[in-house]
Amino acid sequence: MVKPAPRRVTIVDVARHAQVSTTAVSKVLRNAYGASPAMRAKVQQAMTELGYRPHAAARGLRGQTYTIGVMLPELRNLFFADILDGITAQLGDTDYQVLLAPGCNGEKAEARVIDAMIDRSMDGLVLIAPVSARSRLNEVARTVPTVVVGRHGSSPAYDTVTDDDIAGAALVVDHLVSLGHRRIAHIEHHETDRVRLAEMPNAQRARGYRDAMIAHGLEDEIDIASTSYTHDGGHLGARQLLDRPRRPTAIFAGADVVALGALEAVAEAGLTVPGDISVASYDNSALASFGPISLTSVDQDGRQMGVDAARLLVDRITDRQRRTAQVTLSPTLVVRRTTAAVEAAQ
Amino acid sequence: MVKPAPRRVTIVDVARHAQVSTTAVSKVLRNAYGASPAMRAKVQQAMTELGYRPHAAARGLRGQTYTIGVMLPELRNLFFADILDGITAQLGDTDYQVLLAPGCNGEKAEARVIDAMIDRSMDGLVLIAPVSARSRLNEVARTVPTVVVGRHGSSPAYDTVTDDDIAGAALVVDHLVSLGHRRIAHIEHHETDRVRLAEMPNAQRARGYRDAMIAHGLEDEIDIASTSYTHDGGHLGARQLLDRPRRPTAIFAGADVVALGALEAVAEAGLTVPGDISVASYDNSALASFGPISLTSVDQDGRQMGVDAARLLVDRITDRQRRTAQVTLSPTLVVRRTTAAVEAAQ
DNA sequence: GTGAAAGCGCTAACAT
C-alpha cells in the first residue's frame, strides 16, 4: 500500500560523509575524550546534514540506552501523575527519555513489568509504591540502578523517596482534635503481609493515626474500618463506621478516593458534611481541591518526590558504588470545607 | 556498596547447556520452523534451568523487540486510561509489552517522544490524539506500524480508531431539545489550524453541535464560547455565556473537565444546576459519574477503542501491506442530574 | 588525537 521508509541513517553514513572513522563519530556522540574541536565540528555538521539520530537500542548493547523506566501501580491515581511530572521535569535537561510501564497491580504483574524493563536494558528504574518482596527489590537494584518511591524502610541496594506518612496522619488527627473532635475514625487499606505492614504507606498512615490518637489520650476512641484504598472501599468503610452504636464525628480516610466513597455513603445516610460529620483524607489530589468537593487533605508534594527520585537515580547511574540515600519529605495539611468544629455536629 | 548481579544468561549459555547450536535456541524462542519436538523440549528445559530471559533490545537489532509504544498527550485525562486498559487487555495474551511515553503536549514534545520510540525500535506505535501534522504522521507510519486514535480523517499509511464526535454532539443537543431547551450554548476548544479543524475531536464536536442546532431549526440560537478544554477554559467560557444579554438555558461543554469549570462559574453566579441552567458534557469520565457531580455526559467506550487499536496494530505488524482501516465507534449519552426540563428554569 | 577491529545478544541467510 505504502512504500517503506528509506533505510535509517547510521553512524557509518555519518562517518563516510564526514570523511572520518566511525570511532570518531561515536566519540562526538558521547562527548568522549579524544576528538579535536575541528573533528567535532565536522562530525556534527554531517549529523545535522544527514538528519542522523542515534539508535538507542543499539547503543544499549554496549553502553547506555538513555532510557529511564518508571513503574506505576495505577494510572488513575492522579498523585502518581505529579510524581511523574517531577521526574520528567528533572530529566528534561538530560539526554534521558522516560518510558512508563502501565498498570501493574499485584506482585506477579509487577514482576513481569520489571523484567520487561530490564530486558529492554533501561539505564535506571523508578519503582513507585512497588508491592514486591524486599529481596526481589534488592535483586532488581543489583541488576540496574533503582530508586523506590513511596515505600518506607532502607536498603543497601536502592535509594528511597518517601513521604512521612506517620507525620501526615498526625496532622489530620491534630487538626480534628483542635476542632473538638474525639470520636475520630479511620478507614485503612487492609494489609496482612508483615513486611508491607512496616513499609507500605497505607500501613504507616494507620500507625500514624493510632499513635496520634494515643498522644492525645484518645486511645479508647481508636476505631478503624479495614477495607481498601478505593472508592468502594471508602463507601463500605464509611457505612460500617456510621452503623456503630457511637457514631464517629470525624472520619480520616487514607486516600482521597476513599474519602469520595465515604462522602457518598454519608450522603446516602442522610447526613451532611461537615455539619454532621467531618471527613479528611490523604493525597490532596485534583479531586480534593475541586470546588464542590473541597476536601481537607494531606498534601504530599508528589512533584518534589519525583524530582528527588530522578536526581538520586541519575546520581546512582553515575556512581553505582555510592551509599544509598533515603529522602523523606514532610507533608502539609490543606484545610478545606469538609472539616469543621465538632459543636456543629452536636 | 553492593556486589553487582552476575552476568546475564544469554542464548550462548542456553545452547551450551542444552548441547545444541544458538540457532536452535533462537528457533525455539521464536517458535520458528525447523526444530524437532525433542530439541524443543531440550532447549526449553535448559532455558528454565538457567532462568534465561531473551534480551529484547538485542533481538530488536535484527528482528522484533516485542514492544508497543503508546503516546498519550496527558496522563491526567482519565479517558486515556480507559483506552490504555483496552490496549493492554487485548495485548495481554501476546508477547508484546506496552510502554508509555508520558505527557507530550505540543507538537514539538510530541515529535521528540515519537522519535524516542522509533529510536528504541518499537514494533508498533499507538498515537492517542496526536497534534502533529498529517504529513509527519504519514512519515512515522512509513517507518513503523502505527495506529492513530481519536483523530478523524483517513490515511494510506496508518489505521485509525475514532469516536463519532459529530453524532455525540448531536446526542447532547437532541437530549436538551427534547427537554424543551432552545438557547443551548457550547464551550469549545479554540482551534485555528485548518487540518486540525477537520481532524481533531474538539472541532468535530463543535461542528456536530452546529449541525444539530441547524437540524432542529435553532440556527439563530447557536452560541459558542471559544476557550480551551481545561477546567479554567470551562470557567471562563461559562462566565462569558452567563454574561450574555439572553443567557442560555443549557450549556454543552466539550469535555467533562470543561463542565466542572463551568459548574463552578455557574455556582459563583448564584445559579443552580439544573434548576437555572442545564449542563452536559463529553467523555463520561470518572468525574462525571461521581455522585455529587453526576454529570450528563457522552460516553465514548475508551476501552473498546483501545481494544480495536491494539488489534489493528498487531494486524499491521503481521502484514504491513494490508490496506488501512478506519474504525468509528458510536457514542451514547448518559443522562444524569445536571440536565432537566427547561420549564424548571423559567 | 585518530582509526582498525572485536564484540554486545540475537536473527537470518545459507550451507549441510
Added chain:
DNA sequence: ATGTTAGCGCTTTCAC
C-alpha cells in the same frame, strides 16, 4: 532438521 556464519548499530579496547 541442524549448524555455520555474517551481520544489526553502536561502543570499546588497543594499536598507531
